[in-house]
Amino acid sequence: MNYRHAYHAGGFSDVMKHGIECLILDYLTKKEKGFVYLDTHAGIGHYDLHSDESSRGQEYRQGIHKIMALPSVPEEVQIYRDIVGHYYDAPQKLFYPGSPLIAKHFMREQDKLILNEFHPEDSQILKQVFRREPQVHCHQRDAYEFLPAMLPPEPRRGLILIDPPYEERQELSSAMKLLKQGIDKFAQGVYLLWYPIKDYRNETAVKILKQARLPADSLHLEYFHQKPETDSNKLIGSGVVVVNPPWPLKEQAAVFLEQMVKTLSKAGEGDQRITIL
Ligand SMILES: C[S@@+](CC[C@H](N)C(=O)[O-])C[C@H]1O[C@@H](n2cnc3c(N)ncnc32)[C@H](O)[C@@H]1O
Numbered sequence: 001m002n003y004r005h006a007y008h009a010g011g012f013s014d015v016m017k018h019g020i021e022c023l024i025l026d027y028l029t030k031k032e033k034g035f036v037y038l039d040t041h042a043g044i045g046h047y048d049l050h051s052d053e054s055s056r057g058q059e060y061r062q063g064i065h066k067i068m069a070l071p072s073v074p075e076e077v078q079i080y081r082d083i084v085g086h087y088y089d090a091p092q093k094l095f096y097p098g099s100p101l102i103a104k105h106f107m108r109e110q111d112k113l114i115l116n117e118f119h120p121e122d123s124q125i126l127k128q129v130f131r132r133e134p135q136v137h138c139h140q141r142d143a144y145e146f147l148p149a150m151l152p153p154e155p156r157r158g159l160i161l162i163d164p165p166y167e168e169r170q171e172l173s174s175a176m177k178l179l180k181q182g183i184d185k186f187a188q189g190v191y192l193l194w195y196p197i198k199d200y201r202n203e204t205a206v207k208i209l210k211q212a213r214l215p216a217d218s219l220h221l222e223y224f225h226q227k228p229e230t231d232s233n234k235l236i237g238s239g240v241v242v243v244n245p246p247w248p249l250k251e252q253a254a255v256f257l258e259q260m261v262k263t264l265s266k267a268g269e270g271d272q273r274i275t276i277l
Contacts, residue, residue, distance in 0.1 A: 045100050112153075190244045198228070
């Protein structure tokens with residue numbers, strides 16, 4: 001487990017993943033009934049963008065920094081910006097909230113957060129961040145045994161985020177298998193799975209996603225940040241799969257991704273696609 005999210009915090013992948021997370025959680029809070037937010041790879045909760053790790057690649061400068069600098073944005077993006085704004089007020093205050101801290105902003109009395117992080121030190125940091133929150137439960141387990149053990153949750157309504165580090169070549173196949181196991185145990189849950197895009201046509205990943213035969217209305221969102229450089233294994237885009245998407249999500253995501261293409265991507269190289277899997 002060499003992956004450290006601090007190097008990538010606030011980059012374009014975080015913007016996409018966390019923006020969609022906000023739209024789903026916002027929808028879940030529209031009903032009185034409580035929800036569970038389950039995060040299989042939770043990270044450390046929040047990130048100091050002045051830290052050595054984040055300062056190195058400064059990925060946030062190609063991501064959240066540009067979104068926060070816009071004079072105004074559509075409502076679909078503002079929900080996310082409002083939450084990040086609690087942590088990010090450049091140039092002095094430069095923190096970025098990870099997925100669990102973003103989820104905490106939507107939590108009401110009747111809701112619950114279940115967070116899992118396998119890395120021993122990161123898991124301790126995460127526990128520390130949430131130590132005063134009785135509705136937040138932190139675990140240190142391997143996501144691949146943790147998720148099936150936690151499902152179905154109580155209450156039986158909620159969002160499951162699957163956000164692996166993709167250090168292993170086969171991790172997309174493994175993550176899709178985990179997603180399928182989740183659906184088998186908790187069919188009505190909303191699932192959000194993130195994966196990296198390294199090839200402009202993205203055919204290999206799409207093939208793996210299709211082979212999983214997900215429920216018929218699963219959404220597949222793709223954001224292309226730039227064209228690949230020759231012989232490079234660089235991240236050029238970001239993909240998410242949403243199983244059981246709330247009904248307005250397709251249109252909301254289109255607005256969100258359009259904003260990303262306009263604001264973040266390399267001139268003339270950005271693109272977005274929304275398909276049903
Ligand atoms: C992409 S980061 C998570 C970022 C976080 N979800 C966010 O959006 O703020 C992936 C995390 O998974 C952790 N991890 C790696 N292997 C794991 C495993 N088998 N089970 C659970 N966590 C794991 C890493 O330590 C890392 O913190």
